Amino acid sequence: MTDAERARAQRVDAVLPALRAAAAAADRTATFPDSHVGLLREAGLLGLVVPEKFGGLGGGLRDLAAATYAMGTACPSTALAYFFHNTSASRGLLPLEAIDAGLFAADDVPVVRAFAEKVLTRMADGVWLANFASEAVKTAKANITIATTARKVDGGWILQGEKSFGCATGVADYYLTSAKLEGYDTAEGLATFFVPRDAAGVSVRAPWDGLGMRATANNGIRLDEVFIPAEEALAVPGAFTKMLTMSRGSFVGNQLAIAAVYTGCAQRVYDETLAATTRKTFADTGEPIASSPVHQVLIGEMTRQLRTAYLWLRYQLAIETAEPPIKPKQEVFTQWRLGKGAVTEACFQVALGALKAGGTSAASMDGVAGRALRDLAMGLVMTFPAERGMLEVARIVTDATANELFTPAPSAADRPATVADTPAAEVAR
Numbered sequence: 001m002t003d004a005e006r007a008r009a010q011r012v013d014a015v016l017p018a019l020r021a022a023a024a025a026a027d028r029t030a031t032f033p034d035s036h037v038g039l040l041r042e043a044g045l046l047g048l049v050v051p052e053k054f055g056g057l058g059g060g061l062r063d064l065a066a067a068t069y070a071m072g073t074a075c076p077s078t079a080l081a082y083f084f085h086n087t088s089a090s091r092g093l094l095p096l097e098a099i100d101a102g103l104f105a106a107d108d109v110p111v112v113r114a115f116a117e118k119v120l121t122r123m124a125d126g127v128w129l130a131n132f133a134s135e136a137v138k139t140a141k142a143n144i145t146i147a148t149t150a151r152k153v154d155g156g157w158i159l160q161g162e163k164s165f166g167c168a169t170g171v172a173d174y175y176l177t178s179a180k181l182e183g184y185d186t187a188e189g190l191a192t193f194f195v196p197r198d199a200a201g202v203s204v205r206a207p208w209d210g211l212g213m214r215a216t217a218n219n220g221i222r223l224d225e226v227f228i229p230a231e232e233a234l235a236v237p238g239a240f241t242k243m244l245t246m247s248r249g250s251f252v253g254n255q256l257a258i259a260a261v262y263t264g265c266a267q268r269v270y271d272e273t274l275a276a277t278t279r280k281t282f283a284d285t286g287e288p289i290a291s292s293p294v295h296q297v298l299i300g301e302m303t304r305q306l307r308t309a310y311l312w313l314r315y316q317l318a319i320e321t322a323e324p325p326i327k328p329k330q331e332v333f334t335q336w337r338l339g340k341g342a343v344t345e346a347c348f349q350v351a352l353g354a355l356k357a358g359g360t361s362a363a364s365m366d367g368v369a370g371r372a373l374r375d376l377a378m379g380l381v382m383t384f385p386a387e388r389g390m391l392e393v394a395r396i397v398t399d400a401t402a403n404e405l406f407t408p409a410p411s412a413a414d415r416p417a418t419v420a421d422t423p424a425a426e427v428a429r
C-alpha cells in the first residue's frame with residue numbers, strides 16, 4: 001500500500017469497533033444502524049473513492065476493496081451497503097472519462113459533466129447515495145433488466161416502476177436510480193436519476209426478511225409518478241452505454257469489492273473458529289479441540305478455501321488496477337465472471353467448515369458461525385450464481401475457439417512461427 005492508501009485504511013480501521021459492536025443486534029433486528037451513517041460521514045468515508053479535486057479522499061478500487069474487506073470482518077451488512085454507496089461514484093467518474101475520450105457530442109458535454117460532478121461532490125460532502133438498479137423483471141439475456149420508465153414532462157421527468165433490491169432503503173439521502181427513457185428498448189435509453197428519499201410518490205417495499213445480510217436495509221422502493229427535475233438526471237440517450245465502455249471490468253467495474261465483503265466475513269469466521277477450537281481443551285487429554293483429527297481436516301479445508309478466495313480476489317484486483325493495464329477488458333470481464341462465483345463459493349465453504357468445527361453448541365442464529373453461514377449464503381445468489389458465470393465463460397471460450405477454426409489459412413510466407421521453427425531460447429522465454 002502507498003502512504004495515502006494506508007492513511008485512508010486507517011480511517012476505515014477507526015470505524016470498525018463501532019461496526020463490530022452493533023453487528024449482532026443489527027442482524028437480529030434486520031435494521032441498518034442509523035448511527036453508522038454519521039460515523040462513516042464524519043470519518044470522510046462517504047467520499048473514499050471521490051477524487052480530491054471534488055473534495056473526496058482520492059481512493060481507488062484498491063482502497064474500496066480494502067475498506068469493504070475490513071468492514072466485512074466487522075459487519076458484512078454495513079460493508080455491503082457501503083459498497084453500493086461507493087459504486088454510485090461510477091456514475092460520476094465514468095462519464096467524465098467518456099468526455100475526456102471524446103465520446104460525447106459537444107452539445108451534450110456540459111449536461112453530462114454537470115451531472116457527473118454533482119454525483120461526486122455530493123458524495124464528498126457526505127451525502128449517502130444508494131444505488132438502485134435491480135428489478136424483479138427478468139430477461140433471459142441480461143443480468144439486470146430495467147423496466148422502470150422515465151417520461152419527459154415540463155422541467156423534468158416522471159418515474160414509474162419498482163426497484164426490487166436496494167441497500168440503504170430509507171437510510172440513504174438519495175436513491176441513484178436507473179430507468180429507461182420512454183420510447184427506447186435498448187441500453188441506449190438507460191438514464192440515471194437522483195431520487196430524494198422522501199420525494200412524493202416514493203414508497204418503501206415490504207420489509208426485506210433476508211436469510212443473511214439482514215442489516216442492509218435492502219427493501220427496495222416503488223416509484224409512483226415521481227417527478228425529478230431535469231438537472232437531477234442524466235438522461236442523454238447513449239450516456240449509459242458510453243460510460244460502460246470506460247470501465248476496466250464488468251458492468252461499471254468495482255464489483256470485486258462485493259467479493260471483498262464476503263472474504264472479510266470468511267476471514268472473521270475462520271479466525272473465530274481457530275480461536276475457539278484452540279482455546280477449548282479436552283477434559284481427558286488436556287489437548288485443544290483443534291488438535292482432533294476431524295478438526296485438523298476441517299481447518300485444513302477451511303484454510304484451502306480461504307486462500308482460494310484470496311487468490312481469485314487479489315488476481316482480479318491486480319488485473320483491474322494495474323497501470324498500464326496488463327489484460328484486455330474482455331479478459332478482465334471473463335475472469336470476473338469466474339472469479340465472483342469462485343470467491344463466494346469458497347467463502348461459503350469456510351463458513352460451512354466453521355459450522356461443523358463449532359458443533360451444535362455454536363450452531364445458533366446469532367453466533368459468529370451462524371451469522372457468517374447466513375451472510376455468506378447471500379454471496380451465492382447475489383448478482384449471479386457461480387454456475388451462470390461458468391456458462392458465460394464456457395460460451396466465450398468455445399465461441400472464440402470455433403471462430404479460430406474458421407479463419408482463412410495464411411499463405412506460406414505469412415505463416416506464424418511454430419515451436420519447431422523457433423529458436424530454443426525463444427521457447428524458454
Ligand SMILES: Cc1cc2nc3c(=O)[nH]c(=O)nc-3n(C[C@H](O)[C@H](O)[C@H](O)COP(=O)(O)OP(=O)(O)OC[C@H]3O[C@@H](n4cnc5c(N)ncnc54)[C@H](O)[C@@H]3O)c2cc1C
Pocket residue numbers: 080084131132133134135136138139140141142143144165166167168210212213216218378381382383384385388
Ligand atoms: C443483500 C443484497 C443487497 C443488494 N443490494 C443491492 C443494491 O443496493 N442495489 C441493487 O441494484 N441491487 C442490489 N442487490 C441485488 C443483486 O445484485 C441481485 O442479486 C441481482 O440484481 C438480481 O439477482 P437475481 O438474478 O438472483 O434476482 P432474482 O429476482 O432473485 O432472480 C430470480 C431467479 O431468476 C434467475 N435469473 C434471473 N435472471 C436470469 C438470467 N438472465 N438467466 C438465468 N437465470 C436468471 C435467478 O438466478 C433466480 O433463480 C442486492 C442483493 C442482495 C442479496
